Amino acid sequence: MVCMRSDKRSVPLSDLTARARIRDAAIERFARDGFGAGLRTVAGDVGVSPALVLHHFGSKDRLRQACDEHVLAQIRTAKSESIVDAGTRSFLEHFATAERYSTILGYVLRSLLDGGPLARAFVQHMIDDAEQYVGAAVSAGLAVPSRDERARSRYLTLSALGAMMLSITLDPPEDLSNLTGFMRRFFAEITLPTLELYTEGFLTTRRMLDDYLLYVGDPPGENAAQHS
Amino acid sequence: MVCMRSDKRSVPLSDLTARARIRDAAIERFARDGFGAGLRTVAGDVGVSPALVLHHFGSKDRLRQACDEHVLAQIRTAKSESIVDAGTRSFLEHFATAERYSTILGYVLRSLLDGGPLARAFVQHMIDDAEQYVGAAVSAGLAVPSRDERARSRYLTLSALGAMMLSITLDPPEDLSNLTGFMRRFFAEITLPTLELYTEGFLTTRRMLDDYLLYVGDPPGENAAQHS
DNA sequence: ACGCCGGCTGAACGAGTGGTTAGCATGGTG
DNA sequence: CACCATGCTAACCACTCGTTCAGCCGGCGT
Structure with a gap:
């Protein structure tokens, strides 16, 4: 009967830092080698x-949940501290190219490849953010309105x-320190085609x-009832 | 000292079908469960x-190579038999929504997630194909020319x-029979935004x-030397 | 009919996995 | 000083993995 982590007050500092150190190492290792890492x-x-990891987190799944x-908390603070400037993919580019977020970015990418709940939350977060930002751009006359904004x-x-x-999957950087450079190169490569398009x-x-609009009865947009 | 598969003439039919049956089953299982399948x-x-699998292919890596x-051969025949009609992503849409390619498509998607050599070959294949097709569209006056076509x-x-x-990663279908339907739904969802964009x-x-074009000296296109 | 031979298997191995447990050392407290 | 809680670990468990190997067994040639 091992003691459960129901109360953290009994071990005020050292336990928390140990937990945090293990968690951060797990994030880095998962980001580097994927969630198959032992x-x-x-x-x-x-x-x-290895027993200490289980002692702190109970199981590998719970360790991953903690990660x-x-x-996700780091992403929220990163988003709150990054004022969205001009440009469509501003937060994504800021988040992906900032050096201090390279580990978290790698973890997010692994999570996207793995398809866990974090991936879904992150993508939904980005979609909601994009919808809000694109809506503002449309209202400001900077973006063409769509028949189905969502x-x-x-x-x-x-x-x-x-x-x-x-x-990144096709040409993975060998370690996470190159990830920021990789992302910068990636954005540099896609900027011209993106802006052109x-x-x-x-x-x-x-x-x-027009053929498509004629073919389908009406686009499934719920916020753009009548069009064309 | 097991006999190596240096010559296939000694076992003209049954061995080949056994190999092919194992390979096809491996493709289907890998497509369904990923390459972590045992x-x-x-x-x-x-x-x-399980020993027979190794007997035929030597190791799991060689089995995957065979898959x-x-x-890749299936993709080549699929491409050769699919006449590219109008539309940009014609082969991709044809390949992804054809019922008979659902297993191969699932395998390709797994491979893309995994990032193996097949993924690179497939993507490079698609890029080359797209470049050729886009070039034809530009020549025909159907597409806007780019400053860097590649x-x-x-x-x-x-x-x-x-x-x-x-x-697909975010919302994976439970079995491969739903994959074609999933792809059809996916293409139905993206058609309107794609055409609009x-x-x-x-x-x-x-x-x-214009700001970007002014900022960078000249875009790294090798086939569009002078512009703007 | 006999022997060989090759496709095929059952059983095992060694490594590696997540997870459990008994116990050690240490430091604060009565 | 004695005691006890606690952070931590070594050892172990059951399991899966890819892989190996001795050998079965049926068909085929002689």
């Missing part, structure tokens, strides 16, 4: 025994995040769009 | 012993594939693009 590896990173929560925000977010993770479009004729 | 599971699917080669093709391909795999663009002003 508890022994994580324990070895902090220089403790997820901490990463679908567009979802599409833009999925495309941006998906391209990011696919690009966003301002000049891709097709020269409206035929395909 | 050899015992694959062997159980065909009703043979990769077969899938970068644009790469960006469009990474975005489309990435959105696809991210969407491709024909109407997203931004209303050229400011961001």
